[in-house]
Structure formats: C-alpha cells, structure tokens
Amino acid sequence: MHTGVPTVGHMTRGGLDSIARRRVPRAVVDVVMALLMVVGGLGMPVRAPDGPVLRDPDVWRALLVLVSGVPLAVHRKWPLPVVLVVALAVGLLQAFHYIPPPVGEHGTTIGVSYVMLAVAVSVTAVRSSGRTATLMLVVLAPAFIVGELLMVPDYGTAAATTMTVLLAVAWAFGRLFRARKTMATEALERAAAVEREQAANARAALAQERAHIARELHDIVAHNVSLMVVQTIAADRVQDRDGAKAHELHRSIEQTGRAAVTELRRLLLVLRTDDEEEGEPSRQPPQPTMEQIPALVDSVRAAGLDIDFVTSGEPGELSAGFELAVYRVIQEAFTNTLKHAGHTSAQLSLTWQRDRSLVLHVCDTGRRPGHEDTPLVRTLKGAGHGLVGMRERVAAVGGTLRTGQRPSGGYCVHATIPLPGYGTTGPEAVPACDPGGATCPEPGPLHSGETAEGDSAP
Template sequence: MTLDSFAGRRIPPAVTDAGLALLLAAGLLAVAEAMPPGGPELRTHDTRFFVLALLSALPLAVHRLCPLPALLVMAAAASVLQGLHYVPQLSSPDGTSIGPSYLGVATAVFLTAVRGTPRTATLVVTVLIPAAAVTEAALASPGHRIATLLTEAMILVAAWALGRLHRARDAIRNQAVERAAALEREQVANARAAVMEERARIARELHDIVAHNVSLMVVQTIAADRVQDRDSQKAHELHGTIEETGRAAVSELRRLLDLLRTDEEAETDPNKEPPQPTVEAIPELVDSVRAAGLAVDFETTGTPAELPAGSHLTVYRVVQEALTNTLKHAGRTRTDLSVAWEPERHRLTVRLCDDGPRPGDGTPRPPALPKGSGHGLVGMRERIGAVGGSLHTGPRPGGGYCVHAVIPLPTPDSHQEGHCPHAGHPRPAGR
C-alpha cells in the first residue's frame, strides 16, 4: 500500500497504523484551540472528552489486526463526541465542518475496504455507512439533518469506493506479476527442454562413435593376438593403434558425460574442484576440530598399504562425520581416534570413541535410535557398504559413544580378477 511506504522505503504496517492513530488523536485534542472566534459553542473538554477522543483515534493502531471492530469503536466514539457537543457538527448554521473525528472514521472505512474480506466490505457499505449517516443526521440540529445525512454518506461511500479501487488495483498488479513469473518459468522450461533434446541428439551420435571405437579395439586386439608370434612388429603397430583408438574412445566418452551432466552437476564438476581427500588428510581434519574445541587423541598404527580411491574417500568421510557428530552431540569432550593398518589381515580399522558430554556442558547426547537411524549414520553405513566394509556404532559402557569401521584392503587376488592396477592411487579416478 501507498501508506506503507515513504520515500521508496518500506515502513512496517504497525508503524504506519500507529502513526495515523497518533496524528488523529493529536488533531482531536487540538480541535478546541483551532476553532476561530465566534464559532460554534462546544462543551468544555473534560475527562470524558479525552476518553472519547482516544477511543475515536487509537483503535486505528490495531486496525490491521481487527478491521471491523476498530471501525465500529471509532464510529461510535465519533457519534458520541458530536452528540455531547465536544466537536462541531458536520452541518450546522455555521456551515460544514469536517473535523478530525469524521476524517478518522473515513480513514477507518478506507482501510477496512482495502484490508477486509469482500463480505466485510459489503457489510460496511450496506449496514455501517447508512447507520452512521442516519445517526449523524439524528444528532444534527433541525434544518440540517438532510445535509448532514448526505454529507456523511458521501464522505464514507467515497472512502469505501477508494479502498475497494485500491484493493482491485493491487489484485490486478499481483496477477500481472504472477503471470509474468509464470511466463518466465515457462520460457525457462521450454529453453531447458530444447537444450535437453539437443543434448540427447548429440549424445546418440557420440554413443555411436564410442561404440564404433570400442568395437574397433576388440577387432584390433584379436588381430594383434593372432600375429603376435609370427610378426611382432605388426603386433606392436596394432597395439599402438589400439592405444590411440582407446584414447579417442575415452575422450569421446568424457565429452558424452560432460554433455549429459546437468547444470547443477556442472557447477560441482570434479575437474574444477581440488582432489578428493584421502586418509593422509585426516591429520588436518583432526587439527580443524581441535581448533573448534574438541580434544582429540589421534593415533595411527601399522604400515599404510595400497587403497582404492573410493576407499580413501570413504575413510575420510566416516572420520569427518564421526567427529562432527561428537562435536554436535557431546560438545567439547575428549575423543580417541585410531587408524590401524592391518595388511596381514587385509583390512583398515577406524575407531572413534568419545567420553560423552562433560558435566554441566548442557548438550546431552540424544538417545540412540535403533539400527543407526539418522542421516549421518545412514550415510556412513552406505559409504562403508559400498566398499565392502562394516560399521558398528553405539553407546559405550560408562558413557560416551563409539564408531567402529572396518574397510577391506585390496589383495593380490583382487587385481588378478580384473581390478584396475592403479586402484590404490590416492587420487580419484580420472585425476
């Protein structure tokens, strides 16, 4: 609304209504001082006048909360003020006098028409306005009742009409904004659909290229195998051709994956991000949580062994989640973290146990949920399960909480069964 803004700045509705109420109250209290000499005789201001003046003005401060009751109180107080001759009559032998009390009622009618429901607005124009006009006419001096009736009705009906017009214009503006937003969303959706259709077409073409290169590699591999014994030079040339074809296939496959990647995934493209953390990054993680106030005793035992990139990331994320949960639920407590390499048993063991909340810390750990419910535990279980490991979590005797994870280490048999020989590299695949 226009009343809710000033100099382009939004004003809180409560401040607007309070300002109008105070302005109207000040006008009513100063009406006697503003009357010119020889004007209509008015009753001397007493306690009753001040009460009525406040009742005819201050309800405007809470009009937004209860429009119709505030309007009724203001209209009744204004009528009593006129009936007791505390304010000039609307129409009298001295002429027409539209004082603050009448302007206050008109303002309340306007705001009610703007803020009220259609039913409330109809009730105001069909019942309240005629009743107010008839009451004012009955209180007017003889010979001026018709003029008072018409003047009061005209003022209040005009205020009501302006309010409904303002509300209608707001509704039209809001509908226009909604239509513009819907049109913009439709245009974005159409553009996105066109992009996806074009991406699908290009993806089919790239798929054919990749499939052709892979098929060619299979044929060349068979040919190289057949000529290996009798023509080593020819086999060497075929191997070189296979390498070039494979590189081309990988390049086209990367293009295909980049093409199919969504906009959200493109923003988190791993090629644009630093390498994923590994087990070697756990000491830095421990230092960061120590800086946050968690007392961590960290120990690493055993000889580090080769570990696939996915397992590296899993170990780091499990430790990260466990430390975060400890800091969140147990506060700045003491925590033991151990990472044990056990190549002879083909496993890596991670164990984190805390002492629970310190007395008086005020952050008690919530009760353990069955089967590790919760997004944190579910995420850890999913990560551990994806690399073939196991996870055990739960409270420890005497207080505290433990997280125990076992991650399998690759064995020589796993390489012979087709695992990539570079799986133990500490960086993710594709780096």
C-alpha cells in the same frame, strides 16, 4: 582512465538508490498515523469564534478521541472491528456535543474525528472482501443518516447527505486501491509464472542437449573403442604366428583411432559457443551419413564379425538428422554384438518401402560354441546405455524400435524410420518384428521378451 576508485557522483547515486530502496515498516507508519490523528483530535479547538457552542473538554472527551484514533494503529490486522469502534466513538463525540455536526447553522465542518472515520472506512474497504466492505457501508450509512436526522433536526438532511458522501467516497477510494493492488499482484504472478516457464523450458532444452551429447559421445567412444579392443586382442593372438596379419590389425587400430578423434573433434566443434561468421564455410567435419554404412560394415568385419549386408527397394531421400540416426543405430547394434557375442555372424538388412519408410534389421547368431566366456566378451561386457540411445534416436525422427533375443540364439534389432512426410504405419509399411512372430528376416524371429533399456543381453 579508470582507477577502480568510485567517484563522488557514483557514491551519491548509490547512496540515494540505497535510501530509496529502504522501506519504513508498515507498523511504524500505522502507529505514527494513529498518534497524529489523536494529537489532532485532542488539539482541535473547543469552539470556533462564530461556531456552535460545544461541551467543555473533559476526561470523557479525551477518552473518546483516544478510542477513535488509537485503533487505527492496528487497522491492518482487524479492519472491520476497527471501523466499528471508530464509528461508535465518532458518533458519541457528536452526540455529546464534543464535536460539531458535519453541517449546521454555521456551515460545513469536517473535523479530525470525521477524517479518522473516513480513514477507517477506506482501510476496511481495502482489507476486506467486496461482500464485507459493501455490508459495512450498508450498515454505517443508514446509522449515520438516522443519527444526523435526530441530532441535527434543522439541518438533518444536509448533515446526513454529507456523511453519506464522506463514507461513500472513502469506501470507493478503498475499493479502487484494492482493485489496483490486485491487478498489480496478478501481473507480478503472471510475470513470475512466465519466468518459471522460461526457466523450465531452458532446463528442458539443456537436458535435451545434454542427452544428445551423451548419445553422440556414447556412440563415438563405445563403437570405436570396442573395435580397437577387439583388434588389439586379435593382433596379440596372431603376433607370433602371422606377423603380417598382426601388422594389418595394427593399421586398422590406427585408422579406427583416427576416425574416433575426427568424430570427437566434430562433436567438440559443435559445442563451441562462438558462432561462425555468416558466409564462412563450416570448419566442422561432416557427420556420418548412410553413404558411410559400407565403410562401417568393413571396419566391423575387420574386427572379426562376419556380416551379411543386403539392401532392397528404391532408396528415398532422408535429411541429415535421419541419416545420422540410421547410421548410429547400425553402429550401436554392431557394437553390442561385438561386446556380447564376440566373433560371430550377423546380418544387416536395409529395406526401402515405396518411398514411405526405411526398415533396418541387425541380427546376430549369438556366441559361437566354445566362446561362452572369452576374454573379449569379459573385457567389453558392461551395463551401458546403448539401447536407450537407439530408442531415443529413433523416437526423435518419429520411428519405432523393437529389440529382443531370437529363439534359436542371438539378438535382433528392428527399426522403422519414416521418410519425411510419412508415418511408420499404413498399408505400405513393413510390420514390426512381433515377439515370437515370423516377420523378422532370417535367421529367425525374436523371443517374446524385449530389452527395454541398457545394452543388448547375450
């Protein structure tokens, strides 16, 4: 049974992991390394039992050892000056016989001072660019070769070869370490770039999904609530003189409200995070399709909008997403007409173009005389996002949308929806409602201006 109290093993592992994650500051590591080198240089014997005779230690020897070791503490900040100072100090130590040559009559001797030089060369190769590191090796190697030939004439060749190999190995180790570090850094940068790209894609997908949900909510709520407001106002007006008509309007309000609840329930079910079991029938109500357009027209007619609905051509096959886009565009166009023109006349035209595209027009005649500022228009008018949603829906299925006011009054919405596998252009496609042209169906063409966003203007 879990008691919520950490066990000893858990605490031990946690403590070890915490210690492992701790890092000693680099400056502390560098200072400790420099001190160890200095202590080793000062503490090495003056002469081996059978070794060469060296100069007795004095202040100058101690000073040169300090100069060759202390700069290693700041090698990360000034790598090139450090290696030059260390090389000069080591060369002077050998020249004044404070340290034995690398190769002599008593064999090979690689003391602490030569190790200091190798460390400085290696660190400089790591910290410097390839050009600088190579230039350093080209300068130091010949200098030590000449020095060994002059200081150890009997074993000059062997001593020079030993120093050259020492410098070359230290340089190669530094360059290899730098290459591995560069590869690791690039790998981390690529991983970070991939992570940023994934995060950006996730944000884009989230924004796209939010826009889709916003369009659905707008279309469902705006249309149904607009119908309910229209029908409520109409029922209130006829309540006293025509009770039967008012009762009919109240029933229509109830049906509209139920339809809105059904569509909202469908949308909420889509937003559920738990997936349905494989093979289980979907519990979501079906999305609106083109078969429901006549019912949509009837519901808008019941709200007081006089609609002339015509279709032509041989219907083609559309996917569910395409049919939903067509339905929502028509629904939003009717909603805008109710909001901005009130009880007026409108025309809905659906034209199937030889199995290539579906062209739809929704045009109204504008506000009727005497209805310029009715309570209905004042109640429903607002700066919504109807046309923005229509444009996004049509663009999502590869179609085009044109909107604008007609010269004789009213407003038109023209959309061309390509059938799957076809575009909206070509000799068989119906031309768009060019502003000021005559390609729009009666009752008239559009003005030259188009509404780019927001709800349609009166």
